[in-house]
Amino acid sequence: MARTSEPIDPDAETEIDADDDALSWAGDDLRGGIDPLTRNRVNASRDGDPAASDPDAAPEPPRSLARTAATVLFAVLYLAVVVGWILSAQITGSPATDVFSQVAWQFGEFVAIVSGALWYLTVLTLTPDSRTRVRVGWFALGVGVLVPWPVLLAVLS
Amino acid sequence: MSGATTTDDGSDTLDTEDAPPASLVSRAILWLVFAILYAYPLFEGISNLIALPAVYQAGGAGGAVPWYLLIIGVAAPVILYAGALLLGRGRELFPRALMLAAGLAATNAMFLSVVQWAQLVQPALK
Known part of the structure; x- marks a missing residue:
């Protein structure tokens, strides 16, 4: 939806690859250039490791x-x-x-x-x-x- | 048990040691209920301590009284109850109850062991 607020420039539009256009959202650059799929994957892996995602979590119990x-x-x-x-x-x-x-x-x-x-x-x-x-x-x-x-x-x- | 919990003032506490301990009323009820449950093995131990030497004396085996077993019978309920109370200090209600229950079970197991040992080492009484 954000794209509707952008000025439509027919010349610029043709330069962008059709796939890139479909798989990216305006503002992705502001979020570090990570596309939504990859971003979710990263978040999922961070959720799996509480010590990494939650600085307040209890220290990792000793495992051996x-x-x-x-x-x-x-x-x-x-x-x-x-x-x-x-x-x-x-x-x-x-x-x-x-x-x-x-x-x-x-x-x-x-x-x-x-x-x-x-x-x-x-x-x-x-x-x-x-x-x-x-x-x-x-x-x-x-x-x-x-x-x-x-x-x-x-x-x- | 582990994991961050948030207290009323909004600060994060990291483990159960910092969590607010159980309220005095719930602690008192827990102490009382388990005191009654520990009391029976203790009563049995004391009654054995008093009665068994007399039986052995009457049977002519006064020197063969298994004092160590009689003392274990009296000491086990006291030590395990006191130990569970001491280890539970500053903890929440559930860990306290768990330790008291484990101690109670161990007390009864030791009581049965002591009785069986006493029967094994018992000399022939006249």
Whole structure:
């Protein structure tokens, strides 16, 4: 539409290549000479990298092969912990006979089963920007605390 | 969790550490609910600490009381609750609740482990 406001010069019009005319807009030069298609592509790629497009964004979390490997390794370990506690819950039983103790024991068994998943998710969500050593330390502490002893002792003895 | 959030005065905050912490009322409710949930494993631990040595004495095995297991049973709920509260300072409500829940689950898991160990090391009682 901007072209309508420009004085029409028949001589100048013939000099411009027909394709160029169709694919460019008046004012493109003012925006750095980038045509709309390319400009959108550039913007899309910038959106994909928050650190580049948003100066206020949080600093890039530390990423390394070791960190990813540790996170995956502990995911497998914690899965084993959950399986261990599912098996442990079959072994353990409340020595008490009153209803409250039974219910409390069942609740304890249930949260013991989900303890591995809860600990893993907690460390995963609360250490996104922490150093790898800190994250691995919390993962390792959880594995140490949550060893499913009931099933291990039953298997070993 | 990460990412810029805008506060009332329009300034950008970069992470959860700078975000306004949970209000006192919601924090107090969270403390109370989890205190009740942690109280049962603690009660069990204390009652074991008091009752088990007497049972062992009566069974003629007073020297074989597994004190370390009894102490773990009492200390685990206290340490995990206090630890979750300390680590949650200055954070929003969800991370606080997540840590308290993980600590509660770990407390119950440790309680079951301690009971199983105690049964394993228990000597023959008269």
